[in-house]
Amino acid sequence: MSSEAKCSKPQCDKSVAINELARRRGFFWPSFEIYGGSGGFVTYGPLGARLKQNVEAKLRELMVKKIGIYEIESSIIAPGKVFEASGHVAHFKEPMVECQKCHTRFRADHLLEEKNISSKETEKMNLEEIKQELIRHQVVCPDCGSPFGEPTRYLTMFETTIGPYSGAVGYGRPEAAQNIFVEFNRLYNVAREKLPFGALQIGHALRNEISPRQGLIRLREFTIADLEFFFDPEEPDCQYLTEVEDEVLPILLCDTRLKECEDITNFTVKEALDKSIIKCQWQAFFMAQAKRLLNQIGVPTEKQRFIEKLTWEKAHYSTQSFDQEVLVDRWGWVEVSGHAYRTDYDLGCHMKASGVDMTVYKEFKNPIESEELIVKPIVAKLGPVYKGDAAKVAAAIAELPARQVADAMEKDGSILVEGYQILKEQVEISKQKTIVRGKRFIPHVVEPSFGCDRLLYIALEYAYGIKNDRVVLGFPRTIAPIQVGVYPLMSRDGLDTKAKEVQRMLACEGFMTDYDETGSIGRRYARADEAGVQLGITIDYDTIDDNTVTIRDRDSWQQVRASITNLPKLLQKYFKGKANFADLGSQIKS
RNA sequence: GCGGUUGUAGUCUAGCUCGGUAGGACUCCAGCUUCCCAAGCUGGCUACCCGGGUUCAAAUCCCGGCAACCGCACCA
Numbered sequence: 001m002s003s004e005a006k007c008s009k010p011q012c013d014k015s016v017a018i019n020e021l022a023r024r025r026g027f028f029w030p031s032f033e034i035y036g037g038s039g040g041f042v043t044y045g046p047l048g049a050r051l052k053q054n055v056e057a058k059l060r061e062l063m064v065k066k067i068g069i070y071e072i073e074s075s076i077i078a079p080g081k082v083f084e085a086s087g088h089v090a091h092f093k094e095p096m097v098e099c100q101k102c103h104t105r106f107r108a109d110h111l112l113e114e115k116n117i118s119s120k121e122t123e124k125m126n127l128e129e130i131k132q133e134l135i136r137h138q139v140v141c142p143d144c145g146s147p148f149g150e151p152t153r154y155l156t157m158f159e160t161t162i163g164p165y166s167g168a169v170g171y172g173r174p175e176a177a178q179n180i181f182v183e184f185n186r187l188y189n190v191a192r193e194k195l196p197f198g199a200l201q202i203g204h205a206l207r208n209e210i211s212p213r214q215g216l217i218r219l220r221e222f223t224i225a226d227l228e229f230f231f232d233p234e235e236p237d238c239q240y241l242t243e244v245e246d247e248v249l250p251i252l253l254c255d256t257r258l259k260e261c262e263d264i265t266n267f268t269v270k271e272a273l274d275k276s277i278i279k280c281q282w283q284a285f286f287m288a289q290a291k292r293l294l295n296q297i298g299v300p301t302e303k304q305r306f307i308e309k310l311t312w313e314k315a316h317y318s319t320q321s322f323d324q325e326v327l328v329d330r331w332g333w334v335e336v337s338g339h340a341y342r343t344d345y346d347l348g349c350h351m352k353a354s355g356v357d358m359t360v361y362k363e364f365k366n367p368i369e370s371e372e373l374i375v376k377p378i379v380a381k382l383g384p385v386y387k388g389d390a391a392k393v394a395a396a397i398a399e400l401p402a403r404q405v406a407d408a409m410e411k412d413g414s415i416l417v418e419g420y421q422i423l424k425e426q427v428e429i430s431k432q433k434t435i436v437r438g439k440r441f442i443p444h445v446v447e448p449s450f451g452c453d454r455l456l457y458i459a460l461e462y463a464y465g466i467k468n469d470r471v472v473l474g475f476p477r478t479i480a481p482i483q484v485g486v487y488p489l490m491s492r493d494g495l496d497t498k499a500k501e502v503q504r505m506l507a508c509e510g511f512m513t514d515y516d517e518t519g520s521i522g523r524r525y526a527r528a529d530e531a532g533v534q535l536g537i538t539i540d541y542d543t544i545d546d547n548t549v550t551i552r553d554r555d556s557w558q559q560v561r562a563s564i565t566n567l568p569k570l571l572q573k574y575f576k577g578k579a580n581f582a583d584l585g586s587q588i589k590s
Numbered sequence: 591g592c593g594g595u596u597g598u599a600g601u602c603u604a605g606c607u608c609g610g611u612a613g614g615a616c617u618c619c620a621g622c623u624u625c626c627c628a629a630g631c632u633g634g635c636u637a638c639c640c641g642g643g644u645u646c647a648a649a650u651c652c653c654g655g656c657a658a659c660c661g662c663a664c665c666a
């Protein structure tokens with residue numbers, strides 16, 4: 001990952017300003033502060049929790065509602081077998097060595113790889129063997145040339161025991177995907193045994209990072225949204241493709257990357273598929289939806305890109321992978337979603353490890369009829385001749401290809417099987433018609449996977465703006481954590497009572513509302529802007545007379561006047577994007 | 591994990607050299623004032639990261655821990 005746009009002075013850095021604002025206004029802050037804190041854990045406050053819900057709702061809207069994906073919710077802890085089968089136990093456990101002098105740490109397998117010992121071999125070694133190999137090849141610290149200390153293994157999964165028996169190892173899931181694979185049979189049943197279908201799980205995942213930094217970007221406990229979409233590899237067409245085929249995807253191709261170049265090539269979804277840049281229609285579809293998701297939480301297309309992963313960067317299960325990245329002020333390009341074509345890898349692994357059949361049955365459109373030559377030993381005739389060996393002889397005959405037996409009988413009238421001369425009359429040769437009506441296979445999977453905490457951070461960063469020296473969080477209206485703030489111009493003369501009535505009415509109509517009566521009206525507008533409150537409704541003395549209010553737009557600071565009676569309908573249209581701010585009421589001259 | 595820097599109210603910070611338990615600004619809360627963009631006045635709440643040591647006395651000096659920031663490493 002490149003790390004341009006780096007800034008040495010933390011002051012001029014958006015992330016510092018956002019973290020400060022987030023703490024102060026209650027979007028998020030480091031957890032467990034009263035005990036000194038613990039790195040890599042975060043608590044979302046009232047505004048943050050709501051913003052996160054709204055971002056996740058957007059994801060559901062694009063992925064779940066529009067394409068009929070099933071959503072599940074399963075457990076964070078899983079028995080050891082699950083992650084042994086998936087390959088995570090092997091891949092999350094890295095042998096490390098530390099230089100005794102300069103204390104730099106290295107991956108032992110990487111060091112041995114330079115001595116032509118493949119990572120497959122090191123995976124099988126225990127720590128003592130790794131130590132011996134390091135000594136044998138005289139591997140020393142590449143930085144200072146000093147010898148290494150004892151190798152250790154670092155497991156990035158959280159390990160625990162389930163129940164009181166220490167033998168029952170459990171792991172905190174490092175991704176939400178495995179729950180879906182493990183439950184495949186039930187889900188397939190619920191889907192009434194039809195492909196394609198997808199399942200989504202949004203939930204917490206755990207990775208015991210060595211050193212989490214970068215705030216919300218890398219956490220030890222975080223929210224992941226894994227979508228596993230199952231389809232028949234022989235019918236890979238996506239029926240919604242026309243909805244996205246003109247969507248432009250900015251892609252940084254492997255070939256470009258190998259030239260040490262970061263130039264982006266723009267493809268429409270259609271082009272990318274035609275030119276086989278993206279090999280799977282569904283994967284292209286999800287990439288287009290992912291691009292739209294980021295657009296809708298405030299990231300323009302020119303600040304997004306998809307990176308085609310190089311062979312050695314791809315996870316063990318994937319044949320083609322793209323990472324979706326967004327340009328972030330502090331850290332450059334940051335991954336927000338991964339799009340992997342996982343083939344039948346995961347279901348295959350769980351099938352093998354559990355012994356449970358996870359194939360699906362597909363009926364052919366036209367049953368395949370075939371005529372097969374059958375050679376059947378006639379045991380009644382073999383018995384009297386071979387006595388005790390008869391069964392063995394019969395089995396040996398059945399082992400032979402039918403064609404070979406038939407040809408020999410035709411030609412010689414007999415065949416030599418395991419030293420026995422078998423005569424024509426001792427077997428029955430016939431043609432048998434068989435009808436194959438279908439077959440069983442393991443579905444293929446494309447997986448879009450999102451980091452929800454990163455999405456939230458990015459929504460905040462792209463909303464962050466400064467207008468007249470004030471911070472304004474200009475969220476897209478569909479994700480604003482508070483939709484409507486209600487303010488009495490004065491907190492007396494019945495204006496406050498009226499304002500509370502209006503707030504209550506709007507809350508009952510289903511809007512996210514806030515009420516604020518302290519300080520001057522200007523101060524309250526400023527507070528609201530900083531929290532990203534989309535609209536402000538102010539109750540003034542005219543309201544008492546004619547039941548109208550002013551509505552203020554957070555982004556333009558313009559105001560219009562509308563009747564309270566019309567508010568619910570108007571606001572509903574506005575928040576669904578079916579009305580503009582100017583449509584909400586009559587202009588007010590300022 | 592390693593090395594460097596740092597840790598004082600919600601936020602920004604003064605005080606630390608040379609020990610005598612904290613001062614400001616903004617925010618927040620209450621009251622007054624104020625008829626639409628952080629106005630003003632009065633009052634109020636709130637802090638020395640945690641633990642240990644030295645000392646009559648520690649925000650200050652020493653040791654240990656934790657956390658943050660910057661580099662290194664790590665990020666299946």
